[in-house]
Every structure is written in C-alpha cells, then in structure tokens.
Amino acid sequence: MAGPQSVTREVSGNKAISNIVIVIAMQTEAQPVVNKFHLIQDPHSPFPQGVPWLRYHGKYKDLNINLIWPGKDPNSGVDSVGTISSALVTYAAIQALKPDLIINAGTAGGFKDRGATVGDVFIISDCAFHDRRIPIPVFDLYGVGSRKAFETPNLVKELNLKVGKLSTGDSLDMTQQDESSITANDATVKDMEGAAVAYVADLLKVPAIFVKAVTDIIDGDKPTAEEFLQNLASVTTALDVAVEQVIHFINGKSVSQL
C-alpha cells in the first residue's frame, strides 16, 4: 500500500495551502482586510485571558484566513506595535492555529535612494534588526539576526510587486547608529515588526512572507512621525489591495508554487 499512501501523504511544500495567519500590528492597517474578507472576530479567543490579542477569521475559497491583531495595549490604549508583541502573537498563533503560511503585512518607512516611494508595496526578501548592537563576536550576528523570507518568485512576478530587504527596530525614528545598521542590512524598507515575526517563524519552521507598504520616506525632507500619520490612511488602502491580491494568488497553491 506504499504507492497510494505516498500520493496522499504529500510533503507540506506540495500540499495546497489551507490555513494562513496574517499578523498586522495596527488596527488602521488591519480593519480594511477584515472588511474585505468579511472576517469575524473570534468570540472564543485562542489566546490566554488578559492579553489584548484578537483573532479575526473567515473563509476565502479554499483558505482559512486568520488575521491576528495584537490589539490595544491594556496600559496605554494604543496599538501594541513593535517586536515583542508581534513575536508573542506570532508564537501564540502558530501554537494555536498551526498555519501553513504566515503573512506579516503592514506599513513601513522607505529609502528613496534605494528605490522606494510613498505608496509602494514591497515583498521582502530578507529581514534583519538594526537596533540590537552586541559588539562581541558571534553575538553581533545574533543581534542583527538576518533571515531570508520565504521565497515567492511566482507571486512577485504575477503581482508585479517590488522586492527589497527589510530592517526592523522598536523605534519610529532613526538615530545615526540605526542608520548605519540599516545601511549594513542593505534595507530599502524599515519597520517595527518584520524581523521579530521572521525570528519566531524560523524557530518554529513555518514559512513567512512580508508585505510592506511605504508610508514615509526616511531619507526625505519631512519628519517621519508627521509623514507617517499623514499617509497612514491612504497607504493602508494600497496595502489592503496588495494583501487581497496576495491572498487571491495563494488560494489553491502550495507554498512551493508561490
């Protein structure tokens, strides 16, 4: 009976993707995707009592979509942005939901000198950290934590999206030291979550892809916080369109076909 069984027991790389987890840090970024796919907030949270993390779920054709938003920080009331909460929700969502694929979607800053303009959507080839400087041999490499995203050559070609490297840090602003590290990371876009999601996905061996839309030009002449807030709503529309296209593309395919 080895023959028929080996046909059924396909390796996960060749099996059609059925269960995806989308990690999105901000409500403004998450809401359009929730609306578009008519996702419903899970009344029975898969997460422990006390955490503000929310799961929205629904079906799109053959896909179970789980959108995880880390929610509002209980102490301050703002979105739980940054590496720690995105690492925690990625970990908890993988444990609870066993996804075939993780998509981390969100807004990011972009460098115009490396080809980014406001409204661009990038698929990320590599993630690294720029604010974990540990100047001891090997610890320095651990700090930077450079990782390849799951490669999606067909998706990039079909959707005609830009490809670039991402650098992640817990600050919205950028110091001189951050800038040097971002340059060393050869990053075109800068966010506050990606490399943390990549770290956890790598630990638990779940393929992860990153869809990042540019809200502000870091090497431009406008203050980051101001430009970020000004463009957030319009750029999330571009992000939303891209996430929709990515989900359409994923449906019916295996991870090795992406």
Added chain:
Amino acid sequence: MAGPQSVTREVSGNKAISNIVIVIAMQTEAQPVVNKFHLIQDPHSPFPQGVPWLRYHGKYKDLNINLIWPGKDPNSGVDSVGTISSALVTYAAIQALKPDLIINAGTAGGFKDRGATVGDVFIISDCAFHDRRIPIPVFDLYGVGSRKAFETPNLVKELNLKVGKLSTGDSLDMTQQDESSITANDATVKDMEGAAVAYVADLLKVPAIFVKAVTDIIDGDKPTAEEFLQNLASVTTALDVAVEQVIHFINGKSVSQL
C-alpha cells in the same frame, strides 16, 4: 460549609508560594543556580519542538523551582539574549507552568553616578525600555513601557540588597539617545531583558521580581564589552548567592509577605 472552604480558598496573595519560574538569559548565569539547587533538565520539554528553550527543575523545601534558560540560538550558537526571547520564554513558561512568582535574574550594567559598583546586586523597583522611541503622543509612553516590579519590602530589608530602577534595551552598547532615555527612566542599572519579562508578567498578571548583578560600570572609563566579559564569571557568583538568598527567603511565604 462556607467557613472551612473560605479558609482553604485563600486568595493567591496570602497562599504560600509553591511554584516559581526563574528566567535567566545566559548559560554562564544559569549554571551556578542549576548546580546549587541540583536542578535537573526536563527530559520532556514543556516547550514546542524547534525552540532552544530549556527548563531545569527541582524542589527546595516547599518550593517547585523551574529555571528557564532560552538556550543557544539555533542559527548562531550563542545565548538567546535580549527582549524577544525573554518575552517568549516568559510567556511560554507562564502558560505551561502557571507560576506563583517570576524571578528574572541576570547581569547588568550599572551607573556609578547613581550608586552602582561592580558586584552589587540590585532588586529592581521599576522597569522601562530605553530603545523604543515612538514620538507620537501616547505611543511614546507605550514605547517606554514603564512598569513597577512586584514590591518586596521585607525581602529587600532582610537581605540588605540595594534597590534601583532598571532600563532595558536590545544593545549591549549605549548611544547618546539610549543614554538620554535611560536618564529619563532614572535607571541605576541597564540590562537586555528585564522590561520584556515585566511586560509579559504584567499582561498575564503574574508577580515578577528582578535580581540584577552589576558586571560593568557604564559611566566608567572601560569599554562595556571588555569589562562585561572580564567580570562575568565573578559577578555571576554574587548573582548566584543573591538568588539563593532570595529563594531561601521566599520559601514558606506568600507573595504578600515578600
């Protein structure tokens, strides 16, 4: 039958502590505590496959001791230091082991101008981050993430330990911006894990205390990395003695008696 039941069902604050989780980031820091309490590595890890996190456990009088060490990073082979892995192990250990109390122990840098010398052991009164700058109203407070540690006035008095505020960041070095934030946090000691452990413990409402031993003087004349490596072994002995004293003190007491 309400009478007898109400005696048995004491609130957790008045119940003797029976189960503790000690989070220690580095093997050099963890090993003396493992040896002292004859802790045994758990052959059936409570953590998922793939993660390098290790649990050592054992009994000391009335206490179940769980020492959690995030282990060696699978990619680089060095200790998994920093906020992300300490947040993840704290979360996973709370889920798996339901501790009554968390103790985060480790080495730290100290500021001599605020009263720290090499070999000092501090009990932490407050934790905050110094490398999460988000200059948008309220997000700025979320980034700093200042939290009170669980108060232990009796422990501090009996063990005659120094008390100070802790500032946490993912770098061993310190930029000008880090220094300004650390000053704003009024911190005497600086580490790479504490505020992340405090964040998760606060989310899940588990009391957390912090025992930090000073390996290097940040506002001194020696390079941090060099001084850190030079003093690491000797200072972990001081840390080890303090952790042992803390565990002795905790035994038989409720959290409200600490």
